[in-house]
Amino acid sequence: MYDFSPTVEQEELLAKAKKIMEEDVYPAEKYIVPGVGLPNEILKPLQQKVKDQNLWAAHLPEHIGGLGLGNVFLGLLNEQLGSSPIGPRVFGTAAPDTGNTEILLNAGTQEQIDKYLKPVIDDEIRSCFAMTERDVSGADPTGLQTTAVKEGNEWVINGRKWFISNAGLSSFAIVMAVTNPDAAPHERASMFLVDIGTPGFNLIRDIEVMGDFSEGGHWEIEFDNCRIPEESILGKVGEGFKLAQMRLGPGRITHAMRWLGVMNRSFDLMLDYALKRKTRGKPLAEFQSIQNFIADSAAEMSASRLMTLHAAWKMDQGLDARKEIALIKFYGAKILNDIISRAIQVHGSLGYSKDTPLEAFYREGRAAHIYDGPDEVHRMVVAKRILKEYKNKNKDILV
Template sequence: MAHDIKALRARTREFIEERVIPAEPIIDQGGPAAVEALTKLKQEAKSAGLWALGHPEHLGGGGLPLYEFALVNEVIGRSEYGQQAVGSVTMQDAIMLDRYGTEEQKRRWLHPMIAGEIYPSVAMTEPEVAGSDPTRIRTTGTLEGDEWVVNGHKWFVSGAHGAAFTTVFAVTDPEAESPHRRISAIVIPKGTPGLEIVRAIKTMGTDRGDHCELQLTDVRVPADSLLGKRGAGFAVFQDRVGPGRIFHAMRWLGQAQRALELMVARAKTREAHGSLLSEKGEIRRYIAESTAEIQAARLLTLDAARRYDHDGRAGTEISLIKFWGARMLHNVVDRAIQVHGALGVSEDTPLEGMYRHARYARLYDGADEIHRMVVARAVLKGETPWDKPLL
């Protein structure tokens, strides 16, 4: 089905600018008012035909190819709450459940998740071992009769406090020859005995934590709670985070573009030392470099999305946009804060929040160092992106 992406982008931009961004202060505060505001936005997005645009069409989503969704998701990403408002926040998990879930798992979790009625969470990272090396995780899943018994310690489980279920990655086959065949994905419903949310971790000055620490003590779930095959957890996880990294890079473009617009508006209205900031060479350099970095990241992101659409194999391109996009976002927001001066580090603009998320971006879904290693290894083997034909 053909999509008028230009018109869809325009409608999405209007919704984000006129409905979502004005609601940001209310949602920031949390509590019942935030829930009410988000619920209203979801209803409006559904009525406007903007709901779950990138989810597969056979699941009730918009069915946009990743390349087209990148163009729309850039606009959604202008607000931190954009993806929740338009239902794209569950896209990674929807793809994972659709590909690996049983019919019962799909009935219980997938369809309500796409409708925005429930939310998922994923538990991979552990405080005791390096998160960049999932082969070292210590959480275990032991099959006892017709139940899995899970024990372990996880943290930075985003959204676990509000999730209907958590997909826990645990060692189920410690004797497997390959370390990548030792891990399985186990779906654990909210409220299962032994699953304890220890705390919501506050990060970088935030008053509320969206990232949770979990303790799992003799958590028992039925044997059919595996997501995918036994020992295939690493493949399940990679299939989730691969396109997920592209989703992140898409949203970072929207955040960076908004930061640049704030920088330009400030430069055109703020006077210092006899002239507007926009008339000063150093500020113009900030604007020019930010524009170049955003456009470079945009083209890299679109290339990765197009290649993923083509054959699902865009490993080097995804690693490129992960570390380049995170750095780009950090640089642009940092310059915007500098142009705003003291105002930039206050909560009177969205820049301080953007800066916090830009710093997170260099860590989650694979630290920048790992992705640079992936790219360098490919280039050393002669697999350079510029030698690949444009699709």
């Protein structure tokens, strides 16, 4: 029923991507600047090589400069790119820009597309997504407090945003603010395009976090009577939540796709070290505990991969994949952390050092349980949908 096999054309693209990752991207990791990423003199030639191989911005449709080959192919590709923290940026698929380009593509006016979308796709400028607030549960954004009030031909934004990734390197933000507090909960907010540097748009501080790989930091932002033109609205008034779901659904599965790459690389490091390292006169690989690590990791990685590709397949078929995306979001986060932890354990003190990428993967991986919705919320979503489906199938029996 399900076919996750790439076409001949896609296999060639995946092989090219793997070659670039192994020959160019992994060696470039030593030049990563924490909070910034690769310096442009190293990044830009790598990006040009990707463009020359027709692998740039694969998440976008072909007419706008992407590949348009579907979500299953994206899953297979992101499995390659996710094995390095700089892979997505080198291939033009880095968050939060990917989600923002999808919103602009679907809701932007021609003027907005020309000003914002095309330069972001070409990686000439970067962007951020300002929804989360410190005093409001990130898992329930219906309580957002930032407001946008219409005054003449302007919108005036007031409020504070929290943990806004990439704001330090961005040229503009997509901001979610309440435009009608009296509307239904999911119709209160709208989205706006706000240029960095607009009076009243204040970068307060870059919040220090675990991990070194997030480009542009995670910022606290203040909007203090920030005035923007009325044409800065994205879509229609009250469509903020609708556009947010358009962005967050694909974003969640993209994370799960990239986690597969981190799992694969951590697993390979574990295998390599287990075969080389000897203790008590024999390789680690001959001890049952290590063999259990290997077997458990292989099984869980296979399950994660199939769950991710199944969700992607449903998306390609135009089917509702919300349950499957929620499943892989919390399950994949657990397996990601478990496999990295086992790989560190096999390496011992070496795994705890910075001589391998494992300790950095470990610090970055902890956030997988939180961003784009905490595990607990996704479990709740899955359970509710399963119960609802069961009730609908068995309503005669349950009466």
